[in-house]
Structure formats: C-alpha cells, structure tokens
Amino acid sequence: MRIAYLECTRCGEQLSADRPQNICPKDGGVLFVRYDLAILKGKLRLEDLSGRVASMWRYAEVLPDAKPVTLGEGFTPMLPSREYANVYIKDEGLNPTGSFKARGMSAAVTMARHYGLKKLAAPSAGNAGGALAAYAAAAGIEAHIFMPKDVPVANRMECDYYGAHVTLVDGLISDCARMVAERKDKEGWFDVSTLKEPFRVEGKKTMGYEVAEQMNWKLPHGIIYPTGGGVGMIGMWKAFDEMEELGWIGSGRPKMISVQAAGCAPIVKAWEAGKTSSGEWVSEMWTGAQTFAAGLRVPKAYGDYLILDIFRKSQGTAVTATDEEILAAMRHWASVEGVFAAPEGAASLVAYQKLRANGFFLAEDKVVLFNTGSAYKYLDMIEAQGKKARPEPLTARNIGGIIGPY
Numbered sequence: 001m002r003i004a005y006l007e008c009t010r011c012g013e014q015l016s017a018d019r020p021q022n023i024c025p026k027d028g029g030v031l032f033v034r035y036d037l038a039i040l041k042g043k044l045r046l047e048d049l050s051g052r053v054a055s056m057w058r059y060a061e062v063l064p065d066a067k068p069v070t071l072g073e074g075f076t077p078m079l080p081s082r083e084y085a086n087v088y089i090k091d092e093g094l095n096p097t098g099s100f101k102a103r104g105m106s107a108a109v110t111m112a113r114h115y116g117l118k119k120l121a122a123p124s125a126g127n128a129g130g131a132l133a134a135y136a137a138a139a140g141i142e143a144h145i146f147m148p149k150d151v152p153v154a155n156r157m158e159c160d161y162y163g164a165h166v167t168l169v170d171g172l173i174s175d176c177a178r179m180v181a182e183r184k185d186k187e188g189w190f191d192v193s194t195l196k197e198p199f200r201v202e203g204k205k206t207m208g209y210e211v212a213e214q215m216n217w218k219l220p221h222g223i224i225y226p227t228g229g230g231v232g233m234i235g236m237w238k239a240f241d242e243m244e245e246l247g248w249i250g251s252g253r254p255k256m257i258s259v260q261a262a263g264c265a266p267i268v269k270a271w272e273a274g275k276t277s278s279g280e281w282v283s284e285m286w287t288g289a290q291t292f293a294a295g296l297r298v299p300k301a302y303g304d305y306l307i308l309d310i311f312r313k314s315q316g317t318a319v320t321a322t323d324e325e326i327l328a329a330m331r332h333w334a335s336v337e338g339v340f341a342a343p344e345g346a347a348s349l350v351a352y353q354k355l356r357a358n359g360f361f362l363a364e365d366k367v368v369l370f371n372t373g374s375a376y377k378y379l380d381m382i383e384a385q386g387k388k389a390r391p392e393p394l395t396a397r398n399i400g401g402i403i404g405p406y
C-alpha cells in the first residue's frame with residue numbers, strides 16, 4: 001500500500017517516504033511507516049487472505065507498495081507443543097537464511113531497490129548479516145557487513161558466498177555499528193542497521209499478522225520473544241495496533257515477554273530497575289557481554305524505550321536464561337518437539353518454564369514461544385558450548401598395549 005508518511009516514535013515528527021530516511025533528524029527517534037489504514041477498513045476482509053502466497057507478502061496491503069525482493073520468507077509453521085497443551089512454537093528457523101532476520105531484510109532490500117540505492121551497510125551479530133547478504137545478492141545490490149570476528153562460522157561463510165563485503169571486528173555489534181557510522185558517508189553506503197531504517201520493522205511485523213492468522217484471529221495470552229535488538233517484538237506490537245485499526249482484532253493484547261541471556265541482559269536490568277528519576281525509561285550499555293547465543297549479544301538496543309513501553313502496556317515482563325539453561329533447553333526441544341532451535345529460540349522455553357514456575361503463566365494460558373532461527377547455523381558454537389558444559393572424560397591410559405580405564 002502507498003505509504004502516507006514516516007513518523008518519529010519519540011516526537012511524532014512526520015517525514016516523507018519519497019526518499020530514503022534513517023532516523024528522526026530532531027531526536028534520533030526510530031521512524032515507523034504509516035499507511036492510511038482507514039481506507040482499507042471493511043474493504044480488506046480476513047477471508048481475502050486465503051489462497052494467497054505462503055510468504056509474508058500475503059499481507060501486501062499493509063506493506064510498502066514496491067516490487068518485493070523475495071526468497072519465500074515468512075508464513076512459517078505454528079507448531080502445537082507436544083509437551084504443553086496450550087503452548088505453540090512459531091518456528092522461524094524455516095525462513096530463507098535460517099532465521100527471522102529474512103523478513104526484515106526482504107522488506108529493507110525491497111525498498112532499497114525501489115529507491116535505487118546501490119550500496120547497503122549494516123552491523124550484525126550474525127544472522128542479520130547473512131540475511132542482508134542474501135537479499136542484496138537477489139537484488140543485485142552491494143552489501144557491506146560488519147560482524148564480530150567470533151560470529152558462528154555459518155554467518156561468515158554465507159556472507160562470503162552471497163558476495164557481500166565482510167569486515168570481521170575484534171569487538172561486539174556495538175563496535176561494528178560505530179564503524180558503519182564512521183564510514184558510511186565517505187563510502188556512500190545506506191545504513192540498514194536495526195531500527196535505523198524504517199522497513200526492517202515492516203518485514204518483522206508480519207510475524208504479528210501470522211500469529212493472529214494462524215491462531216484464527218484470537219491473539220494468545222502471551223508471546224515470548226528472544227530479545228537482542230528487539231525489532232521482532234516492536235514489529236509485532238505495531239502489527240497488533242494496525243490490525244485493531246483494520247477491525248481484525250479487538251483491543252486485547254498478549255503479554256509480551258523478552259528473554260535475554262544472563263550474560264547480556266540490558267533490557268531485563270532496565271525493566272527491573274524501572275523508570276529513572278527523570279522519568280526516562282531506557283537501558284544502559286551492558287559491559288562484558290558474553291553468551292553463545294550470538295543474536296542476544298547486543299549490549300544496548302537502539303529501540304530500548306519502545307521495548308520497555310511494550311512490557312508496560314502489555315503487562316509483560318523480561319527474564320534471563322543462562323547458557324547452561326539454554327543448552328539444556330535446546331536438547332529438550334530437539335528430543336521432545338523435533339525442533340532443533342537456535343540458542344536464542346531455546347531461551348524462550350527457559351523463560352516459559354520460569355514463568356510457569358512462578359505463576360506468571362497458568363497451564364491454561366495460550367503462549368507462543370518464538371524460535372527465531374535454526375540451530376544448523378550455530379553448530380560450531382553449540383559444540384564448543386557443549387564441551388564447556390560437559391568436559392571430555394580423561395583419556396583412558398594405555399599401558400603395555402592394554403587399553404582400559406584404570
């Protein structure tokens with residue numbers, strides 16, 4: 001659909017979508033894409049969706065009106081849990097490039113091509129880089145990706161094979177972001193960093209539409225989402241508001257839950273601390289971020305104020321999972337559900353178990369757990385973490401040709 005304008009989520013400033021924009025020039029606020037949904041109300045009916053393409057582009061009316069750069073992203077399975085009667089696993093591991101990042105990059109690269117941009121740049125904790133590289137390849141656009149040097153091997157290799165220009169950085173995604181910011185003007189790159197361009201949210205919001213459609217337009221009681229940059233959650237929340245405006249759902253909302261790694265939990269810390277004395281609600285840069293769940297190694301989310309606001313409005317919360325708990329949850333999900341989840345995704349199970357144990361969720365509450373990616377992209381990290389958690393037994397001694405434990 002034609003975009004009405006871009007709106008700053010801090011000050012409400014309206015900007016034109018006729019040319020590429022990054023953030024609000026006044027206060028650096030995240031820009032949201034706004035459409036004139038009122039003209040769709042009553043015209044676009046739920047039943048019109050049946051029989052449409054099984055990708056996120058089935059929701060074309062609430063996405064930008066441009067020819068999609070698509071690899072078949074979205075409309076991923078909503079799997080009923082075998083273990084818990086009212087739990088569903090939304091498996092984003094089945095997206096192109098094996099993670100939910102495909103949705104955001106499909107939308108961002110679609111608009112980049114629409115605007116005629118030739119060179120895109122982004123910092124990435126891993127999977128966003130892979131997704132950008134793939135969609136840029138499909139669109140014939142240059143991609144410049146900055147990743148920590150210890151990202152999973154799959155992320156380095158996919159970017160290489162997709163033909164992206166990769167810079168491995170001795171640091172975290174925050175260091176990568178600084179390098180993109182320093183070089184972009186000189187190099188003529190358009191910055192597609194998380195929340196610093198408006199269309200990645202548009203792609204990711206389709207997860208909200210899918211949750212609604214796949215649950216027969218009755219939103220669940222809760223949604224647990226692994227949170228690094230937080231765009232998945234921000235996007236779904238935007239989708240719920242749009243669907244209410246379209247008359248597709250009522251005013252009820254799921255409790256929105258973030259799960260972060262215990263070794264990098266800036267959002268959890270900020271949520272527990274509450275608003276600052278100045279009335280602001282933001283997170284602080286986490287120092288010494290460490291977790292094998294690479295996507296959760298985000299020491300400060302650019303949209304922290306939006307995420308914290310969503311917890312408040314939805315009566316949600318934020319919880320942590322240790323690497324040991326995540327690894328155990330991965331094995332559990334794989335063996336019980338047949339889902340080999342990314343570490344970030346398995347953290348959702350840890351969060352659910354904790355929130356059931358403390359009574360936040362009851363057995364009858366319908367809860368959707370997001371698996372944000374496929375474990376196949378993390379095999380090296382998982383193996384290393386497994387060895388750390390369960391050290392190899394001492395090698396059997398070999399004495400006089402007799403092999404055995406002594």
Ligand SMILES: [Zn+2]
Pocket residue numbers: 008009010011012013024025026027028029
């Ligand atoms: Zn603003």
